[in-house]
Amino acid sequence: MAEFYSRRNLEFLLTEVFDIEGVLKLDKFKKHDLNSIRLMLDAADQLAKTHLYPSYREMDTQEPEFKNGRVHVHPKIKELMKRFGEGGWIGAQADEEFGGLNIPSMVASSANFIFGAANFSASVYPQLSTGAARLIETYGSDYLKHTFIPKLYSGAWQGTMVMTEPESGSSLAGIKTSATPIDEDRELFRIKGQKIFISAGDHDGVGNIIHLVLARIEGAPAGTKGLSLFIVPQKMTNEEDQIVMNDVNTVGMFHKMGYKGAPIVHLSFGDKDKCYGYLLGEENKGLSHMFQMMNEARIGVGLSAASIASSAYYASLEYAQERVQGQLPDEKDPDSPQVPIIEHSDVKRMLLQQRAIMEGSLSLLMNCSYFSDRATADKIEVREIFRLTLDLLTPVAKTYPSEFGILSTSNAVQIFGGAGYCKDFPAEQYFRDIRIHTLHEGTSGIHGLDLLGRKIIMGGGIAFRAFTEEVSKTIKKVKLEIIELSKYGEKLNDALFRLQNVTMRLSTMAMKEKKEVFLMDATLYLELFGIVAIGWQWLLQAIPCQIAINENRGDEFYESKIYTMRYYFEYELPKAEAIVTRLNSSDTLLIEMDKKHFM
Amino acid sequence: MAEFYSRRNLEFLLTEVFDIEGVLKLDKFKKHDLNSIRLMLDAADQLAKTHLYPSYREMDTQEPEFKNGRVHVHPKIKELMKRFGEGGWIGAQADEEFGGLNIPSMVASSANFIFGAANFSASVYPQLSTGAARLIETYGSDYLKHTFIPKLYSGAWQGTMVMTEPESGSSLAGIKTSATPIDEDRELFRIKGQKIFISAGDHDGVGNIIHLVLARIEGAPAGTKGLSLFIVPQKMTNEEDQIVMNDVNTVGMFHKMGYKGAPIVHLSFGDKDKCYGYLLGEENKGLSHMFQMMNEARIGVGLSAASIASSAYYASLEYAQERVQGQLPDEKDPDSPQVPIIEHSDVKRMLLQQRAIMEGSLSLLMNCSYFSDRATADKIEVREIFRLTLDLLTPVAKTYPSEFGILSTSNAVQIFGGAGYCKDFPAEQYFRDIRIHTLHEGTSGIHGLDLLGRKIIMGGGIAFRAFTEEVSKTIKKVKLEIIELSKYGEKLNDALFRLQNVTMRLSTMAMKEKKEVFLMDATLYLELFGIVAIGWQWLLQAIPCQIAINENRGDEFYESKIYTMRYYFEYELPKAEAIVTRLNSSDTLLIEMDKKHFM
Structure with a gap:
């Protein structure tokens, strides 16, 4: 098996560049130490090598299928969700009270990097569940927490993030999906609307899908200030304790250039006016609540891009070491043997560019995780500045790996030569897979506006x-x-x-x-x-x-x-x-x- | 139908930037005038719009199939080859004596640009035939010319360029395919060897495939100085005038990221020692002869890249004009309608970058064609300097459009947003299709060495x-x-x-x-x-x-x-x-x- 990431480099970043030991001394994390963290990374490595990497290319060729109104994914997903849950990876950062491992973001990110490098598509499912569950942790009532979080962390259920509509993508102000209170408590609402581009929005690898949906409560203001957040399960338990469908309908599945192992679907909520959702957090604060998940997802996108760039780098490195072709420019003897292409300076340059982009990106992302851990668990008085710096760096940590990752994986294709364009080799899949990252979770243009128009001038x-x-x-x-x-x-x-x-x-x-x-x-x-x-x-x-x-x-x-x-x-x-x-x-x-x- | 190129721009380059009228006054081309040239471009436009563009996306989804040892391509290819032949496009630049139209390179390139923008994969088949036939024109005996050229120009037969072997790609010095003379005339040889990455190397859209093959005659020197060029037909006529197979066997077909409408195959010559080829040109001068075809093919690659970038530009332009999303930054009224995204400066920038790359590339390629026409048909004493400048610019005209074309089509994907990553829209196909151009006909690294190591210092x-x-x-x-x-x-x-x-x-x-x-x-x-x-x-x-x-x-x-x-x-x-x-x-x-x- 080809390598797909460097464990040495991960540990180097954790221990020699960023201060994981300092982080592990903070109260919140002090149950862990460097040894226990290393054992966790061993477990992540094991899961990645044994179960994720071997199915990476197969998930590209055996795309999910949309049949009879439901999405069927690669059978391995069902097993993987269970393994992610059992390993504690979905709730890795959650407190023990929710069944979490309460590990620092630095460690959770390291594991996600390993998973993404092994099998990008498969690594997305648990990350979406993590984001959804953490939102419920922050804003949910005890009932909501109790109902949804354990199932999400165990991998039994899938979490999603549901925002985009056909007419509202980069601009969410026009979201039309409606929410009507069904009683005076204004806890349960009737949901109705069309949502597109929902990653893992429907699949048969889990028992239920828990959608976190942005919608507008009747009478709420126009624009983003009138959006509220709802938990809308695909299936509900009725009063007789039977599991019934919640009128969340899968209209279709998008066929994509890459990232084929995970379905992206079009959902229709409430076709029969029988779709119910729980309000999460405050009315009309939905977008600001959702930003918790979005900010984590943005760092996650940068990390996924870096992880794909990592696998592409190692695939092309292996090829460059093995493939012989040509002689060095100063070779005088035309009969001398050909050299491995890694000896040609242009190939070295293309390898170095990949490594510089990929390891530079990973370092920035690890720095973000470090700031995140400090912002969460350090002394109250220093938290704010870490949080602000993290906010500033989020669009950068999302966009640099995504944009330069295109270049990086393109170099991997180039090193393979003509073979790089062919499906017998993995490079072209990496090039296709990485291309989504400048698009989802906000295009690069949106992040430019976020950085210059908001983050730079804030405070x-x-x-x-x-x-x-x-x-x-x-x-x-x-x-x-x-x-x-x-x-x-x-x-x-x-x-x-x-x-x-x-x-x-x-x-x-x-x-x-x-x-x-x-x-x-x-x-x-x-x-x-x-x-x-x-x-x-x-x-x-x-x-x-x-x-x-x-x-x-x-x-x-x-x-x-x-x-x-x-x-x-x-x-x-x-x-x-x-x-x-x-x-x-x-x-x-x-x-x-x-x-x-x-x- | 979306536009896929600008006729105005093509005519602008021909008549206002480069001096087509001056070229048409040269003896060689004086049968034509601007009017007749315009009629030809009308015909090219018509062929492109009616027959090429409509099957572009279908050729991506319905890839060629390799069945029972033969490659079956989209049924439209058979019809297109006939149309390319009947329209005179395959022999457009050839002299009348070979059934050609004898038009300037500037005009032939314009037509190829239109064809490539309409349907890149389909446009490759006739261009390969052109290159092969022109090599035979230059180096063939009357018998060879008479036998092969008319069939190639009519579209009845397919020409190919056969160089790469599994162990010899960027470095052709190690080519092992052998040629053994079968008589003292040393005209007919027995050919044996493995060749890979042969575009249109086998398909059922034509009656015969005429391979131009680099091989080493027994006893020839090692390295590239021992290579000779052979015409190796897939089928031969035997002495009883029956058509028989010439022991050219299709071993397999490469599955590719893009460029799916044309098959790239692995061929095995002489498995039964019954494969025959005609020597073309001088023994051991094969590579230098092949360079005629390769240099034309390199300009052709640059042109194909620019043409794909053109279709991607127009597809994204149309989308940017129609898709409404968001408001302009200085809009104070949150209820004002959303604007077409072409009004956002970042979208303008991405459109401008595409146009600057694409039209800049096309201009350089047209300049090369202009130099080529002067080098071919101008007064003897000025030809050399045009030829030398063309030689210098060839690696640039091949590489800039190919490398920057990746960026350009990537912008087209980006303008479509999430939809750009989906197969419902054409952008992702352009992004996949263009990626081959930095690889075939010499990688960018090889062209860098050609430019700096050879062209800059020559003479x-x-x-x-x-x-x-x-x-x-x-x-x-x-x-x-x-x-x-x-x-x-x-x-x-x-x-x-x-x-x-x-x-x-x-x-x-x-x-x-x-x-x-x-x-x-x-x-x-x-x-x-x-x-x-x-x-x-x-x-x-x-x-x-x-x-x-x-x-x-x-x-x-x-x-x-x-x-x-x-x-x-x-x-x-x-x-x-x-x-x-x-x-x-x-x-x-x-x-x-x-x-x-x-x-």
């Missing part, structure tokens, strides 16, 4: 300042303590300085100009931010490696990390310059240009 | 100087005559200057350093060259537009071209800076890094 720029201070701290550390890295610290400092200037320029513009002008290149701003943030992650990773080398504890792993860091600073970070050049230009052609000029 | 740099003079001429023209464009002329001048400096630095290195060091970033050098060359094409296109506007002949088309040019200089050209930064660095990490550091 007078407090989160952006916290971020730049973190980066500067890293730069200062290498400048003062690790002379070998100071050159890269300076490069990062330059890039950070440019990012700060651009941010200043844009923030000033936000006050003077129309919003449209301020936001016109928000997607590029997000790309720039990502490139700088990943540069920071590479410098962060280089520190323990260089220290180990200087202390004669260096090995090939540490050396390889330094090489990959150098690659990033030589080949990737300069891309920031090009974006800064554009962002500093005053040409507003995107605004000036009228739709008639598109032909 | 003491004569072709590179001719190229820079052409670009400088364009810059000088806008500086002196079109003040509105001079700012962009300066930007291009800067980029050209950087490219020249990098080229100088690398050429000097080629004399002092190991080849490995000189060539380590050849792929990036090719990318840089492409970005500058496309910038040149945009300035070239802007000239007639700005003149028309200044003379009050401006219309929305000309204005839209100026906007797209501005987009290119604002958003795309700055990417050259990042690559120059890298190419000017002396860090040789790609060389230093050992395979043990990849983990």
